[in-house]
Amino acid sequence: MTATQRETARLPAGQTEPGQDRRSLLGRRRDGDRRTGRAVAVATAVLVIAVLAGVAIGPAELPLSQVLGALATHLPWHPHPAVSALDTAIVWQIRLPRVILGVLVGSMLAGGGAAYQGIFRNPLADPYLLGAAAGAGLGATIVIVSGGNMALTPPAAFAGAAGAVTLTYLLGARTGRGSGTAAGSNSTASILLAGVAVAALLTAFQTYLQQQHTQTLAYVYAWILGGLSAATWSDIWLILPYVAVAAITLLAHRRLLDVLQVGEEEATSLGVNVTRLRLTLVVAATLGVAAAVSVSGLIGFVGIIVPHAIRLMAGPSYRLLLPVSMIGGAAFLVLADVVARTAQAPAEVPIGVITALIGAPFFLFVLCSRRARQDLS
Amino acid sequence: MISFENLTVRYGDTVALDGVTGRVADGEWLGVIGPNGAGKTTLLSAIAGLLPSAGDISICGDRAAVLSRRQLARLIAYVPQRPVLPPGMTVSDYVLLGRTAHIGYLRTETATDRRVCQEVIGQLDLRAMARRKLGTMSGGELQRVVLARALAQEAPVLLLDEPTSALDLGRRMEALELVDEVRRERALTVVSAIHDLTLAGQFADRLMLVVAAHIVTAGPAAEVLRDDLLTAHFGPGVQVMMTDTGEIAVISRRLARLRAPR
Numbered sequence: 001m002t003a004t005q006r007e008t009a010r011l012p013a014g015q016t017e018p019g020q021d022r023r024s025l026l027g028r029r030r031d032g033d034r035r036t037g038r039a040v041a042v043a044t045a046v047l048v049i050a051v052l053a054g055v056a057i058g059p060a061e062l063p064l065s066q067v068l069g070a071l072a073t074h075l076p077w078h079p080h081p082a083v084s085a086l087d088t089a090i091v092w093q094i095r096l097p098r099v100i101l102g103v104l105v106g107s108m109l110a111g112g113g114a115a116y117q118g119i120f121r122n123p124l125a126d127p128y129l130l131g132a133a134a135g136a137g138l139g140a141t142i143v144i145v146s147g148g149n150m151a152l153t154p155p156a157a158f159a160g161a162a163g164a165v166t167l168t169y170l171l172g173a174r175t176g177r178g179s180g181t182a183a184g185s186n187s188t189a190s191i192l193l194a195g196v197a198v199a200a201l202l203t204a205f206q207t208y209l210q211q212q213h214t215q216t217l218a219y220v221y222a223w224i225l226g227g228l229s230a231a232t233w234s235d236i237w238l239i240l241p242y243v244a245v246a247a248i249t250l251l252a253h254r255r256l257l258d259v260l261q262v263g264e265e266e267a268t269s270l271g272v273n274v275t276r277l278r279l280t281l282v283v284a285a286t287l288g289v290a291a292a293v294s295v296s297g298l299i300g301f302v303g304i305i306v307p308h309a310i311r312l313m314a315g316p317s318y319r320l321l322l323p324v325s326m327i328g329g330a331a332f333l334v335l336a337d338v339v340a341r342t343a344q345a346p347a348e349v350p351i352g353v354i355t356a357l358i359g360a361p362f363f364l365f366v367l368c369s370r371r372a373r374q375d376l377s
Numbered sequence: 378m379i380s381f382e383n384l385t386v387r388y389g390d391t392v393a394l395d396g397v398t399g400r401v402a403d404g405e406w407l408g409v410i411g412p413n414g415a416g417k418t419t420l421l422s423a424i425a426g427l428l429p430s431a432g433d434i435s436i437c438g439d440r441a442a443v444l445s446r447r448q449l450a451r452l453i454a455y456v457p458q459r460p461v462l463p464p465g466m467t468v469s470d471y472v473l474l475g476r477t478a479h480i481g482y483l484r485t486e487t488a489t490d491r492r493v494c495q496e497v498i499g500q501l502d503l504r505a506m507a508r509r510k511l512g513t514m515s516g517g518e519l520q521r522v523v524l525a526r527a528l529a530q531e532a533p534v535l536l537l538d539e540p541t542s543a544l545d546l547g548r549r550m551e552a553l554e555l556v557d558e559v560r561r562e563r564a565l566t567v568v569s570a571i572h573d574l575t576l577a578g579q580f581a582d583r584l585m586l587v588v589a590a591h592i593v594t595a596g597p598a599a600e601v602l603r604d605d606l607l608t609a610h611f612g613p614g615v616q617v618m619m620t621d622t623g624e625i626a627v628i629s630r631r632l633a634r635l636r637a638p639r
Contacts, residue, residue, distance in 0.1 A: 044500060058549050239423060252483045253483070254484075255480075255485060258466075258470070258474070259474055259477050261461070261463045261466065262460070262461045262462075263461040264417065265422075265427055265457065266455075266457060266461055267477075268426075268427055268446060269425055269426075269427060269450060269453070269454075269455040269457075270450055270474060270475065270477040270478060270530070271446050271447040271449070271450030271451070271478030272446060272477060273445075273478050313464075315465060316463065316465035316466060317470060353584070
């Protein structure tokens with residue numbers, strides 16, 4: 001009998017189930033889908049609140065009515081509220097780009113972190129695992145210390161991040177090849193180790209360059225700390241295509257990320273080309289993360305804490321985890337930015353400090369909750 | 378039917394399978410026995426296409442080398458010795474993974490996939506546990522869950538690597554009886570590596586003795602479970618006995634007592 005005949009042949013069915021059980025079990029998946037829908041709706045509501053807070057709150061104390069009026073001025077067939085040009089500019093040219101960039105960067109850092117955790121089945125994975133941060137840092141530092149056009153910093157950081165991950169992947173996959181199975185189970189560990197080595201090497205170059213040019217030390221340091229304070233609409237248009245491609249690709253593969261959770265060998269035996277799937281996911285996550293860090297610098301903590309918090313609250317399935325992490329990461333970064341620019345206004349606290357200050361206690365709270373104890377036991 | 382010819386697998390300089398040839402008939406249960414490190418797991422992994430190998434493997438009339446991962450997964454369901462069981466995953470979600478090769482690449486499962494899973498869950502008596510997390514289940518329960526995932530693949534061939542190694546004697550019997558039941562109901566071809574020679578003789582239609590990367594012999598239990606063969610390859614402490622009911626039992630004996638004067 002050929003494979004095709006076998007594939008189409010119906011095997012004898014199992015014993016017939018009573019109708020009641022059939023309905024309840026078939027409904028189980030629909031329950032899961034409904035659960036995902038509910039979680040996405042809740043996360044989206046939080047994101048909407050975060051975005052409104054991000055636009056409404058700032059050093060220039062605009063009343064909410066003015067903010068909404070200013071927002072309305074760019075809508076088609078808008079009412080004509082009495083809003084000054086200055087207020088409109090504050091909302092449209094300062095706050096809104098910053099908030100939208102926060103949404104894009106937060107979603108990519110959290111989505112990239114969740115994807116890396118799934119691809120490598122490693123809870124400590126974050127978006128910078130394969131050297132993206134070190135590469136971006138080196139790229140940005142080269143532009144800053146060379147005194148070149150600062151507009152080149154984002155492309156240089158993007159190239160550095162993408163280049164570092166490419167180098168890591170090529171070295172890791174090459175080292176792992178031939179030493180393991182057809183499924184390449186050894187190459188995952190090799191890629192992770194190559195990531196550690198590449199990151200260390202690029203960070204060494206970056207630190208050397210930084211120390212050799214003390215006159216630009218403050219600029220480099222500020223870039224490395226990361227932030228959204230310099231956000232413009234052009235930044236948004238610059239990274240939007242990469243973010244869109246990354247988000248769509250990652251979300252489309254969320255069911256297959258669940259299959260990867262049984263390990264490479266078993267995922268292969270279930271019919272998945274693990275090498276190709278892993279490469280697709282790494283490329284997508286890296287595009288998104290590289291685009292994000294190219295305009296925001298190296299904001300830490302979001303990529304590891306958000307997916308874990310969501311996982312502890314909503315379970316480990318990537319069908320739910322990935323979309324909710326993206327939305328939650330966006331909301332989290334926008335809120336952290338609101339705190340970063342208002343806590344010591346007019347001065348700004350580095351956003352990485354805020355993401356850790358808010359994120360760590362929240363994460364510990366979730367970790368200690370009853371639900372989490374059940375999940376981890 | 379499964380057949381393999383001149384199958385060779387190397388791990389670096391080590392030859393794990395050295396040009397072995399064999400076949401398994403449709404609906405047959407072949408038990409692969411042999412000492413540790415003989416190549417039993419390697420043979421199963423190579424048939425499942427999980428190891429780079431030289432030689433020809435044919436599954437149900439198709440050369441395995443030309444089949445895609447997805448096509449192969451529709452023909453062979455493979456259960457490793459120590460399956461990865463994500464502790465937070467529910468039984469029903471885990472069983473659904475078995476449908477991967479039937480679901481379009483970027484698509485989600487259909488009503489048919491859900492129905493197949495539900496039937497398997499019912500058949501293996503897992504209905505009451507469908508929503509439980511794998512991390513909360515016992516070894517015997519997990520064995521059934523893993524078998525359920527393999528059956529959800531609806532593949533005509535089932536490869537089981539030491540399916541009972543983590544179970545107590547009672548659960549071992551239960552697990553193998555279950556495999557026997559489902560393979561008869563579904564007309565499955567089963568290849569399993571089994572350490573326990575008594576159980577291997579009781580359940581498999583035919584045994585294949587693998588030693589040091591070679592197949593020593595293959596045939597019915599009575600031909601393979603012989604004192605001379607087993608002591609030659611497992612050591613002098615192994616003894617074959619016949620029970621009252623005519624079944625072959627392989628027992629171990631203390632060497633010191635064998636040597637002691639009677």
